[in-house]
Amino acid sequence: MTGNQEPSTTALLWHGDHLALLDQRLLPEREVWLTYTDADGVASAIRDMVVRGAPAIGICAAYGLVLAARQAARYDDWRALIQSAARTLAGARPTAVNLSWALQRLQSVLNDADDAREAIRRLDLEARAIHDEDVAANHRMAEHALSIMDHGPFAVLTHCNTGSLATGGYGTALGVIRHLWHQGRLTRVYADETRPWLQGSRLTAWELQQEGIPVTLNTDGAAAQILRRGDVRWVIVGADRITANGDVANKIGTYGLAVLARHHGVRVMVVAPSSTVDRSLSSGDDIPIEERGADELRMIQGLPIAPDGISVYNPVFDVTPADLVDVIVTEQGVTWLQTPSSL
Numbered sequence: 001m002t003g004n005q006e007p008s009t010t011a012l013l014w015h016g017d018h019l020a021l022l023d024q025r026l027l028p029e030r031e032v033w034l035t036y037t038d039a040d041g042v043a044s045a046i047r048d049m050v051v052r053g054a055p056a057i058g059i060c061a062a063y064g065l066v067l068a069a070r071q072a073a074r075y076d077d078w079r080a081l082i083q084s085a086a087r088t089l090a091g092a093r094p095t096a097v098n099l100s101w102a103l104q105r106l107q108s109v110l111n112d113a114d115d116a117r118e119a120i121r122r123l124d125l126e127a128r129a130i131h132d133e134d135v136a137a138n139h140r141m142a143e144h145a146l147s148i149m150d151h152g153p154f155a156v157l158t159h160c161n162t163g164s165l166a167t168g169g170y171g172t173a174l175g176v177i178r179h180l181w182h183q184g185r186l187t188r189v190y191a192d193e194t195r196p197w198l199q200g201s202r203l204t205a206w207e208l209q210q211e212g213i214p215v216t217l218n219t220d221g222a223a224a225q226i227l228r229r230g231d232v233r234w235v236i237v238g239a240d241r242i243t244a245n246g247d248v249a250n251k252i253g254t255y256g257l258a259v260l261a262r263h264h265g266v267r268v269m270v271v272a273p274s275s276t277v278d279r280s281l282s283s284g285d286d287i288p289i290e291e292r293g294a295d296e297l298r299m300i301q302g303l304p305i306a307p308d309g310i311s312v313y314n315p316v317f318d319v320t321p322a323d324l325v326d327v328i329v330t331e332q333g334v335t336w337l338q339t340p341s342s343l
């Protein structure tokens, strides 16, 4: 990879006997690291969004299972205890398939372990491999994406956070954006603030500003006007689950953005590792969509911004149908869903 600089930001650090997580609920004001030594703690961290982002939560679940194995080693029923921890971790969040994918990969390794110490060793190696593979995949996806984009330079718009804070490092959609910048092919990134959890304003704007990448923060509602102006060539987003027909579950608001992009002749690129593809589901209708608490809309940093007790609908993902996605990029390559000439 030429011209890439590893970003200084990272979401997680594995120390063999504990997992350190940057508490993303406190960014950008405060950088606070929390330490986890057991699977229940890691599951809570995922559920409470201390760490978030489909690939990142898969990697954390893998390390969480290693922690479970270390704690179970002293018991005769160590294998059953590890399996129980896997179920707890798998239940932390429903939409991103990376969580179950990572846990299934570790459990297949567990089956080959004859004793608890061997289980710890094998699980640790596999979890580290998943982490390393994710970073390598992000760099490969950036290369694949740039190979099909015109030289530019041009502006792009992105939604939510898909960077080093959402992955093992470098990022998926944000990895493509980083590579565009380092190759001199990017003029500006428009970052949707991404209500209600504000991954865009609190995380993406923070990541990009740290690296001197020109980023402009906009309300989700301003995306239409930005796309109408014509300087944005691509909408580039991540994914939490991609089904066999190319439907894409991603942060709430992605579907509306794809409709806007198609209306304004702007191409939509989805960037996600192959661990995000769930071929067991025939369409996005089958993807479980997480709904989170009402206070995510009613409050901001503890301050009420809506009438007390107001009814709230808070799905935190939506499904963009394949016919609104122009291209899907994974580490294995590029899949055009709309023939380029038709755009």
Ligand SMILES: CSC[C@H]1O[C@H](OP(=O)(O)O)[C@H](O)[C@@H]1O
Residues within 6 Å of the ligand: 052, 053, 054, 055, 159, 160, 161, 162, 163, 166, 167, 172, 173, 199, 237, 238, 239, 240, 250, 251, 252, 316
């Ligand atoms: C490369 S991260 C993929 C995906 O995860 C984010 O959701 P969340 O912040 O709730 O974990 C968002 O949908 C990203 O696009």
